[in-house]
Amino acid sequence: MATPDKTSDAPYELIYWPGIPGRGEFVRLLFEEAGVSYTDTAKSGAGAVPAIMGYTNAKNKGDASNIPVFAPPILKHGDLILSQTPNILLYLAPRLGLAPKEGDDLYKLNQIVLTLLDGFSNEVHETHHPVAVGAYYEDQKPEAKRRAKSFVDERLPKFLSYVQRILDGEASGDGPWLHGGKLTYADLGIHGTEHAFPKAIQQMRSSGNYNGVFELYEAVKERPNIKAYLASDRRATYSDGIWRHYPELEED
């Protein structure tokens, strides 16, 4: 699958919320690892939020070739406008050398990415917004505490075990990577959970049950381009986004 027949020379433009890594971070990590230049509207100051609203407002119904956008992150590449995080990653990865350009392996990488986004991103967000996506955390704290306990006790070990199963499996190949013995975009799919649940992650790390997962996690942070990015001012700090550190959610 996925042969990019014509490699476009158009610049890559990421449209995302300012001030948080958020789901835009998965897209940034691909660009940074690949060493490809991109513009990031999150860094455009007062223009950042209006840039998003221009795409998501009710009057924007797309155009002759693009469907409208539900929510950021949004990728603009030439005339093409795409949204939905795993979809943007699937489009970019073969173009940036982080996935094969054809064949069934891309579906396997997509399978990994969808699962990582569920476990370490979507379900983390649910821990602080369990009863109403649109309401404040402060209005659902007791429920958030229950959801966080369920996440840490049941869901997090389940997802970590799955990633460890991938790494233990033959298809992962040699080295710390998830598939085929080399770095792919799937390897860039875990971040933020340690910020949100540092005690739980420390406990999981110490358990020795998920050594491969933590080796992968550290190996990604040691990639030269990623390391330089994480130390740069292009990297936003975790704040009131998906990965929030509420210490009370980890208290017994």
Next chain:
Amino acid sequence: MATPDKTSDAPYELIYWPGIPGRGEFVRLLFEEAGVSYTDTAKSGAGAVPAIMGYTNAKNKGDASNIPVFAPPILKHGDLILSQTPNILLYLAPRLGLAPKEGDDLYKLNQIVLTLLDGFSNEVHETHHPVAVGAYYEDQKPEAKRRAKSFVDERLPKFLSYVQRILDGEASGDGPWLHGGKLTYADLGIHGTEHAFPKAIQQMRSSGNYNGVFELYEAVKERPNIKAYLASDRRATYSDGIWRHYPELEED
């Protein structure tokens, strides 16, 4: 993107939970619309659950070419084993004539499908399991009531409005379909929400704000193959799966 170079003659096998439509239903609808034969382990009686466990148990780490599986639905096609609903659909649709075989349009369809699955499947499931995915609904009824109200008042109109925006946009083309003036697999991505929230859906229908969405929804049910399927004993009834009808969640 996505040129299936070699069309395999291998049979299609769906591995999914028995007794509910669930996420397996999205896969079944593609097979049924395309008129392609498939086996469905959900219909295999006592063998149904063990078939799933064979893939998802901790000892199964995949094989030389397949990564392990986190959760069903699972597609087996020849030697290839895939999971994650939108990933299976992305693999199948070009092969079954329900998506283009190459080009950027497949990313647009994937974008639609991911959003439909979020709004009309994942978020519906959250309404009856807001504080603990692994606990019973009966242990989280007050929270479910709040989440259901948030879903019906805020999220459901937001997702319906988005689908209507797609239909109002130029890229949807003529007719009731979401993209390019013809039926694609993206059109098969809404079902079950009316079963779970009949009063809310009736209210949205009567509002006249989402006429295109309901025309699409009815047009899909009138497709000859889909219609025959829905009337057949291959179709499971909604039960304790994703789309549950708890009348108390719709009471004021």
